[in-house]
Amino acid sequence: MSDAPNKKTILFAPLGQTPNSIIGDSSDLQGFQTINAVSVNNALSILEKQAVDFIFLDIESMPRQEIDFVNYIKSNSPHTEIIILCTINELEDATRALHNGASFYLVKPIKSGDIKTIINKLSVKADRREEFIILEQRILSDLMAQSPAMQKILKLAIKIAPTS
Numbered sequence: 001m002s003d004a005p006n007k008k009t010i011l012f013a014p015l016g017q018t019p020n021s022i023i024g025d026s027s028d029l030q031g032f033q034t035i036n037a038v039s040v041n042n043a044l045s046i047l048e049k050q051a052v053d054f055i056f057l058d059i060e061s062m063p064r065q066e067i068d069f070v071n072y073i074k075s076n077s078p079h080t081e082i083i084i085l086c087t088i089n090e091l092e093d094a095t096r097a098l099h100n101g102a103s104f105y106l107v108k109p110i111k112s113g114d115i116k117t118i119i120n121k122l123s124v125k126a127d128r129r130e131e132f133i134i135l136e137q138r139i140l141s142d143l144m145a146q147s148p149a150m151q152k153i154l155k156l157a158i159k160i161a162p163t164s
Contacts, residue, residue, distance in 0.1 A: 008053040008123060011046060013037035014061050029115070040069060047077060053126065054119060057102070058085040059093050074101035079129070081122040085110060133161070 010032050035052070037043035040062060046052070055073065062069065070082055084105035086094040094105035104118055137158055 007031065007033055008119070009033045009035065009051065010054045010056065010119070011035045011037060011043060011052045012056045012058070013043035013046075014039045014058060029112070029119075032119070043069075047073065047080075052077065052080050054122060055080055055082045056085055056115070057082055057097070059090055059097065060085070060087055060108070068100065070097045070102050071100040079126065081126070083115075083118055083122075137161075 010029065012034065014037050035046055037046055043055070057070065070084075073080055073082060082097070082102040084094045084097045084102050085108060086105055087108055091105075091107070094102075098105065103122060106114055106118070140154055140157070
């Protein structure tokens with residue numbers, strides 16, 4: 001997913017300007033790999049090539065028909081957390097994005113501290129989800145360890161579990 005272990009990847013998309021002009025001081029994002037997409041197509045290309053932990057999706061710079069992009073992301077990358085960036089006039093679109101699977105929305109102008117807070121909350125959520133999956137697999141393994149047929153089924157289930 002990224003260069004260093006546990007280094008989370010953040011995608012800012014689509015941005016008509018630099019992320020600093022939207023989020024201000026990006027020093028709070030040290031320790032994260034950040035990627036900037038200039039268009040929806042560029043964001044899709046990035047998502048096809050690598051796993052992304054967080055997407056900050058600026059709906060102001062997206063064509064209106066592309067709002068279903070959130071649904072598309074969640075269906076193809078269910079563990080990616082989506083945070084909508086919007087103006088006060090786009091709250092209806094932001095609410096629709098929440099119904100489609102986005103985690104939060106932030107109304108511009110955005111403080112970098114807000115981004116760090118949300119990333120920390122969502123990182124804890126992701127870490128707990130990973131711990132749950134590991135514990136679930138361990139419990140299933142312990143329950144089915146005695147039967148060779150069940151072990152075979154369990155191996156197959158573990159293999160296909162990350163897919164949707």
